[in-house]
Amino acid sequence: MTSITPKTWAESAPRLIDVATGRTPADMVVRNGRWVNVHTREVLSGYDIAIAAGRFAAIAQDLSYAIGPDTTVIDAGGRYMVPGLCDGHMHVESGMVTVTEFARAVVPHGTTSMFIDPHEIANVLGLPGVRLMHDEALSLPVNVFVQMPACVPSAPGLENAGATIGPAEVAEAMSWPGIVGLGEMMNFPGVAMGDGRMLGEIAHTMAAGKTVGGHYASPDLGKPFLGYVAGGPSDDHEGTRLIDCVTRARLGMRPMLRLGSAWYDVATQIKAITEMGLDPRSFILCTDDSHSGTLVHDGHMNRVVRHAIAQGCPPVVALQMATINTASHFGLEREIGSITPGRRADLILTSDLAALPIETVIARGVVIAEGGALTAEIPPYPYPASAKSTVRLGRSLAPADFDIAAPAGAAEVTARVIGVIENQAPTRALTARVSVDGNGHVIGNGRAADGSDVCQIALVERHRGTGGVVNGLVSGFGYDKPCAVASTVAHDSHHMIVVGTSKADMAQAANRLAEVGGGIVVISQGRELALVELSIAGLMSEERAEIVAAKAATMVAAMESCGCRLNNAYMQHSLLALVVIPELRISDLGLVDVTRLEKVDLFIQN
Structure with a gap:
């Protein structure tokens, strides 16, 4: 298809006025629908929508005068006319596909605007990697806005990434056309302590008049949290408890309630609206991380909206949280988020506001999907050779690299163990009694001496070819046969995480x-x-998203065949090195107690 690059409202205004006043015909008229007005929280029956120059020109009960010989006419047949859905915070890389392929996967589900934080590629390729995804985003026929990654590495001193980003890089990116703000500020201790680097990034963003994303991953809502809010972040998707979103909203932050492939944080927090009666215009829905299988088979923002409705949220309120609230937060209320004159003509036709079947998707005034299938041609985006061949181990690894040497003479040891929590990003800091073999090495074959589920985890350095391997223990995957799962998706520094019960x-x-x-x-x-x-x-x-989803399904089945029963276990696997979310993680520098923000020993002395 030919992408319509949206002209500014000023450039489009003469044409929009002429269509609205009947002096010239529209490019498209959608007739006889139920207008879901997210500004007034109304559903108004029997309305027409006129579209011109990729924007909404007029909405009224009879726009037959805007129909000319070349006008495309769509009969809504009494269906609901809903603004295109917005994802307020997400990482394309979590889908394991490019921005283009992500868009191809989610457009049939009604997503027409995405706010992406490419800090995954930033940790591997730095500012040039961010620019690659930014430029790709601008080439698409839907709205993909980019937030400049804030924390690369996410926790200086506790990990090393493949690149570094600081205030100078943030200042440069703020001049790029597709940048709408600063990505999630994960170094919340740094902000709370007044770290100059973090405050410098925030200052450059605010000076550009753009939004600062938040990421406060601690249950402590006392002085550290107050300091973090005072530092400037204006939203947060890391809440998991009702008190988290309530406190954020009361202090002027926008709570972002997420439902990703493995993060189920909507049900507990939406009670702020359904039970406490707080003003819903402060709340936003998002996905954060969705893998390709979820996108292809289960949906995207339509899945989140349905889930919110299933928790008792009124349908139009849930839609506000996935449209106008998001647009307003990023200062784009005059561009997207509602079916009102002048906005980009992004809309969905659906026959059921609660079940939300996505029957027709229009983006910038062009029908781009019908009946759950993409109808537009969106060609692949070419990535240069410089973005590939990034896995540098420096040497071939051997089973001995995964040996965990126990204290001399011990037959059993007490060890720190990373505890996976199903459907949540945080981990638990566990301990377990683990056996030692005849060679003095810890046995991490899936079952500890005390009967608990414990296997090995390793962080393999992959950016600079140092050959470094840090070993530890993890619980929760349930592997019960000799196996290993390795991934170069290892948030956020993206070394290689290997979890297994067999060192070979x-x-x-x-x-x-x-x-x-x-x-x-x-x-x-x-x-x-x-x-x-x-x-x-x-x-x-x-590859195409459908192919990646099929391979990912094979991966999930393979993990299950090795004994894993966790929901979306791969998402849990990929976050085990995320040293900004409590409690216990692994990095290329060692085992990290995130609660205390310090490296700790694997073994606990009795």
Whole structure:
């Protein structure tokens, strides 16, 4: 298809006025629909919508006068006319596909605007990687706005990333046409302590008149939180409890309630609206992280809106949280988020406001999807060679690289263990009694001496070829046979995470990912059960979303065949190195107690 680059409202205004007043025909008229007005929270029956120059020109009960010989006429047949859905915070890379492929996957689900934070590619390729995704976003026939990554690395001193971003890079990016703000400010301790680098990034963003994204991943709502809010972040998607969103809203932040592939944080927090009666215009819905299988099979923002409605939220309120609230937050209320004159002509036709079947999707005045299928041609976006071949181990790894040496003479040891929490981003800091073999190495074969579920985890450095391997223990995956799962998607520094019960399989899995340039692989007893190749920065595939989703399904099945029963276990796997979310994580520098923001020993002395 030919993408319509949206002209400014000023450039379009003469044409819009002429269509609205009947002096010239519209490009498209949608007739006889139920207008879902998210400004007034009304559903108004029997309305027409006139579209010209990719924008809404007029909405009235009879716009037959705007129909000319070349006007496309769509009969809504009494269906609901809903603004195109907006995702207020998300990471394209979590879908394991490019921005183009992500758009192809979500447009049939009614998403026409996305606010993306490409800090995954930033941790691998730095500012040039952000520019690649920014330029790709501008080429698309839907709205993809970019937030400049704020924390690369996310926790200086506790990890090393493949690149570094600071105030100078933020200042440069603020001049780019598609940048709408600063991405999630994950270094919340830095902001609360007045760190000059973090405050410098925020200052450049505010000086540009743009939005500062938040990420306060701590349950402490006392002085550190108050300091963080005073530092400037204006939204936050890390709340998991009712008190989290209530406190944020009361202090002028926009709580972003997320439902991703593995994050289920809407149900507990939406009670602020459904039970406490707080003003819903302060709240936003988002996905944060969705893998390709969720996008292709379950949906995107339509899935989040349905879920909110299922929790008792009135349908139009849920839609406000996925349209106008998001647009207003980013200062784009005059561009997107509602079906009102002058806005970009993004809308959905649906026959049921609660079930929300996405029957027709119009973006910038062009029908782009029908009946759940993309009808527009969106060609692949070419990534340069500089964005590939980014997995550098420096050497071939051997099983001995995954040995965990116990204190001399010990038959059993007490060890710190990362505890996975199903459907949530935080982990638990657990301890377990683990056995030691005859060679003095900890046994992490899936079951600890005390009967708990414990296997090995390793962080393999992959940016500079140092050959470094940091070993630890993890609980919650349930692997009960010799196996290994390795991934170069390892938020946020994106080294390689290997989890397994067999050191031979762990070495084979790591070497396999180095061979293919990144991705996810499942190995069991020397046999490759699944492979998802992610050649772009070790994060994204060059293949179509449907193909990636099929490979990801094979990966999930392979993990299950090894004993894993977690919902979306891969998403949990990929976050085990995220050293800005409590409680216990692993980095290329060692085991990290995120609550205390310090490195800790694997073994606890009795």
